[in-house]
Amino acid sequence: MFGSDGYGVFGAIGHDAGGLLMDVVSLICAGEHTQTHWRFRLDELAWRDMVDLLRQDDLPFVGLWCDGEDVHALFLPDGQPLAATLRLENGRYPALSPARVVSSLYERVIYDLYGAEAMWALDVRPLLDHDVWSASAPLSAAPGRGGQHKGILAFQPSDALLAAKGRVEDVGPATGSAVPPFYTRLVLSGGVVANAETQTGYAHRGIAARSRHARVEDACRLAGRVAAGSSVAHQVAFCQAVENACGARVGAEVALLRVALLEMERLFHHLYKLAALARLAGVHLVASHCMALREKLVAQAAPVTGSRLLMDVCTPGGVSLREASQMGDLCASLYELGRQAYPQLALLWREYPGLAVLLGNVGRVQADELERIGLDGPVARASGWDCDGRRMIPAYEGLWRYTSGRQDGTAEDRALLLLDEVEESLRMLDLAAARIGLNAGGSTPLSMEDGEGIGLVEGPWGGVLYWVRLAHGRVAEAFCRKPETSALLAFEQILPNHAAEDTELLACSLGINAAALDG
Secondary structure (H helix, E strand, O other), X not given: OOOOOOOOOOOOOEEOOOOOEEOHHHHHHOOEEOOOOOEEEEOHHHHHHHHHHHOOOOOOEEEEEEOOOEEEEEEOHHHOOEEEEEEOEOOEEEOOOOOOXXXXXXXXXXXXXXOOEEEOOOOOOOOOOOOOOOEEOOOOOOOXXXXXXXXXXXXXXXXXXXXXXXXXEEEOOOOOOOOOOOEEEEEEEOOEEEEEEEEOOOOOOOHHHHHOOEEHHHHHHHHOOOOOOOHHHHHHHHHHHHHHHOOOOOOHHHHHHHHHHHHHHHHHHHHHHHXXXXXXXXXXXXXXXXXXXXXXXXXXXXXXXXXOOXXXXXXXXXXOOOOHHHHHHHHHHHHHHHXXXXXXXXXXXHHOOOHHHHHHOOOOOOHHHHHHHOOOHHHHHOOOOOOOHHHHOHHHOOOOOOOOOOXXXXXXXXXXXXXXXXXXXXXXXXXXXXXXXXXXXXXXXXXXXXXXXXXXXXXXXXXXXXXXXXXXXXXXXXXXEOHHHXXXXXXXXXXXXXXXXXXXXXXXXXXXXXXXXXX
């Protein structure tokens, strides 16, 4: 999926030691070569230059992570991976957040897990560790003593929220409302939100720690449990990363089966999300129709895939299905069920009195703002941004077509886009049905030699990317980029000027997922 060439040239301009013009990509590629051809080691001065250049550069940023000794920043110029690595100096490194605001969340995670401090960071508050863990910096070489707080976590507002004037209202797991483990503090002025901030960490499961030095099969099972509703996307991206690290490529049949599973997941996820949006809008009739269709489709798929939630259906080198030979018939059956029910559901959604007006007044966001924070997927497509990772996956050739025509970026646009993508996923399953043979499946043997690889797929809420380093036949380190990270920033930025009662509806329409955020 990823080649070694075609890094491209982007707009920010700097100078090298000889006074020649230099862009960010050239600066990174001028670093010390590593055993991975797309990752280069920089010294601190070059890293600082990179941060400075990124302030004016549109180089696509993927994520920032730490392995205890180094920090790594990953970019995707022209869809190809390019990573910069910097050795920690006394447990510190220059922050990337002044140039890429979303990296602030990654910097906070790195500090919580490794104790590595981002110098000049935009935000230094804890993200996961709220002084209740049994050890601080648990993934560092020398973890510290754990916190002493064993009761309800204290909210830690930023200086900006402290300075905001107005009535304070809290929404979260300790306020009595039936919401996910995700805390939001609102400052209200004149009946609307003037400022808002969130606190996560309540759903932390230690996936990063459990993946280190794990068997590849066990790490794949963990990946499938990062985010409910995106299990297949995480499994496929992880498997691709392992396969690329091994220098292997699965056969066309396996790749097609994975595409079919990805579209089944998108179908199930979008119907579930549409039902949730309708329910939060108070339109229970529409919600029940969405869930009824979803349940019919899930019940049809489970005996063949082996899992209602599509967990544990992929394995590095292949797939793991209960009845792989029946996948073609299953795709055709799901298409037929959907074809019969979809027109009535779409008509009901579009014409239900007041639903469009209610959603049309919530959560407007522009494409350029989403691009700035790196939020892609349906949220970005509903704002007019032409972004869909499926165009980069060879197995989608002849199946996928870009269908978004939404531009206004409201909760209504996002809901209608999900509705359109339900129809599109059904169409792709119908086409896939004719291509999947009775002997579908099989697996590609993997060498499990030491190496690094990246896998990227388009999940229900956007791009899911895994970086995996293999050592001694196990997963030495793994990093996951998921759209929920950027969605958190979008949520905080869009909430002002909304009514407090719109908070949960807005979070739902942006794809906020507490478990995926906390890892």
